[in-house]
Amino acid sequence: MNVITALAYLLASVLFIVSLKMLSSPKTARQGNLLGALAMLIAIVVTLLDQRILDFTYILIGLLIGSALGLIMAKNVQMTGMPQMVGVLNGFGGGASTLVAFSEYLRLSGDTSLTVWTNTSVTMDVLITIVLSLLIGTVTFVGSMVASSKLQGIMKSAPILYPMQKQTNTAMLLAVIVMGVFFVLDPSKWFLLVLIIGVSIILGVTSVIPIGGADMPVVISLMNSYSGLAGAMTGFVISNNVLIIAGTLVGTSGIILTKIMCKAMNRSLANVLFAGVGADYAAGTTTSETRTVIRYTPDDAAYMLENAQSVIIVPGYGLAVAQAQHVLQELASMLASQGALVRYAIHPVAGRMPGHMNVLLAEANEPYDLLMEMDQINDDFQNTDVALVIGANDVVNPAARTKKESPLYGMPILNVDQARTVMVVKRSLNPGFAGEDNDLFYDKKTMMVFGDAKTVVTGIVQLLKK
Amino acid sequence: MTETLMVSIYIFVLATFVGVEVISKVPPLLHTPLMSGSNAISGITIVGSLIAAGEGHGGLSVILGMVAVVFAMINVVGGFMVTDRMLKMFKKQSPKPPDSNK
Secondary structure (H helix, E strand, O other): OOHHHHHHHHHHHHHHHHHHHHOOOOOOHHHHHHHHHHHHHHHHHHHHOOOOOOOOHHHHHHHHHHHHHHHHHHHHOOHHHHHHHHHHHHHHHHHHHHHHHHHHHHHHHOOOOOOOOOOOOOOHHHHHHHHHHHHHHHHHHHHHHHHHHHHHOOOOOOOOOOOOHHHHHHHHHHHHHHHHHHHHHOOOOHHHHHHHHHHHHHHHHHHHOOOOHHHHHHHHHHHHHHHHHHHHHHHHHOOOHHHHHHHHHHHHHHHHHHHHHHHHOOOOHHHHHHOOOOOOHHHHHOOOOOOOOOEOOHHHHHHHHHOOOEEEEEEOHHHHHOOOHHHHHHHHHHHHHOOOEEEEEEOOOOOOOOOHHHHHHHHOOOOHHHEEEHHHHHHHHHHOOEEEEEOOOHHHOOHHHHOOOOOOOOOOOOOHHHOOEEEEEEOOOOOOOOOOOOHHHHOOOEEEEEOOHHHHHHHHHHHHHO | OOHHHHHHHHHHHHHHHHHHHHHOOOOHHHHHHHHHHHHHHHHHHHHHHHHHHOOOOOOHHHHHHHHHHHHHHHHHHHHHHHHHHHHOOOOOOOOOOOOOOO
16 A cells, blocks of 8 residues: 555544544534545545556446435435434445455455465464454344334334244354354365355344344444444455544444443343343233323313423424424424423433434424433423423333333433423323333323324414414 | 554554544434444445455456445445435524523
8 A cells, every 4th residue: 555545544534533523513513424424535536546446347336326326315214214224324334344355355365266275375364354344244234134124114123032042143153253263274165254144144133133123223323333343344354444443433433322322221232132122021011900091182281381381392202203393393482482491301212213303303493402311401390380291101101210120110211200290192001112001191290182293282283373 | 463463453442442532422412413424434344345346357256346335335325415414404593592581
């Protein structure tokens, strides 16, 4: 690699770091992202000028097809579908790593028809990183696609469990390692690499199917991390530092987000990955006693809100499903113009991925300074007239504080029950993802308004306009 | 162990620390764009893909390289564009404060 190429890669690496740094404020985030794109462009152009590239035909075909597909996906995806989108993109990143590693092996073999291994100068570390690249890349590709299908509803979102699941997964991982060792000892055995890819594909499926739909955000974060690691491994394979730096940045980012998600759900990563929560719990808890809730109409709700000095809105994914963000924004600004203090309380796991709810509300033109994090606003509920819960359930369930046998126990929740009045807009009394009944709905100060979030909020807005 | 590998490991470890420093400063508000944006950055495997696709040996190696270019490019273009789409929606509140007449 000549000096100019090396320096250009260094520049790209620095720009990636600056770009992520600029993501720490919504004011600079957009330029930061563009800077990241610029860094990528620099890296691509420099690579194209590399003397090793002799034929541009396949490159051009690949660049055109890939860019077109990426563009179509980015233009058409709904904001509610963002987790699936990120999952699919992760998957392609991982897939690219696998392909590059295998292609590099073919090049190193000295004879691409694989009849003989003529190369004796390949060092062991290159062979090891090829194996790791194949493993991580393939698991990322397949795992992400399975996770995305679960989120998209193509696959059943409930955990799929079978006996000896953990043991078979461990066995498969061990098998990959053993085959990897044999391959490193004798790199002419290319079929071992094919077997490693095969087992990794199965592992990608079996490691994600036991995880339930509600835990998918964690899986997506984790896959994000893997795709970065896969990139870094590819960097080891082809000895390229910009790959190592960029890949590692993404790897850490994914791990940090995974940790945040796990903390917000008060679960260990191991528990998310192996416990299959939501599969067997729901059946045991449905108590036979029938409790009654007090039903209210949108008229009652409108009256209550009109007289409220302070309102905290707690949005959940149900809001997005009903596409009620826009009309909710109208309601919020209406209440604010009447003098009430209106803010949003955003739970870390509101929506289907970290920060998802913020994007959905931003799409509805809600300014981001009204969107409060849990820690910022949790103490304010006790001084608030109305807590308006729309399409959220588990994140406001007091069982998380009290009920030891509940899967929610210990999860940090929004202190909605401390508000003077709680208003819940919900389709039905069905429990949330965790399968836990919510005592909040039966509380005397809770007003349950049943119905589709969009219909109910639109109704309230119309009543307030009068 | 070769010297190149040693340098690579150094870079890998140091980059981890940079990553933790930079990423922990990103507020939860922007975690989704962070994820899709960093995701686009992980498309840096495009560099390896381009080299693999352009080696001119023909055969399987180059075809795999081309598919890798397609995959990595979907990751890069899709990632940066969708992040931009999201980030341009984030707006600060218009000048009039909401609780001025409280």
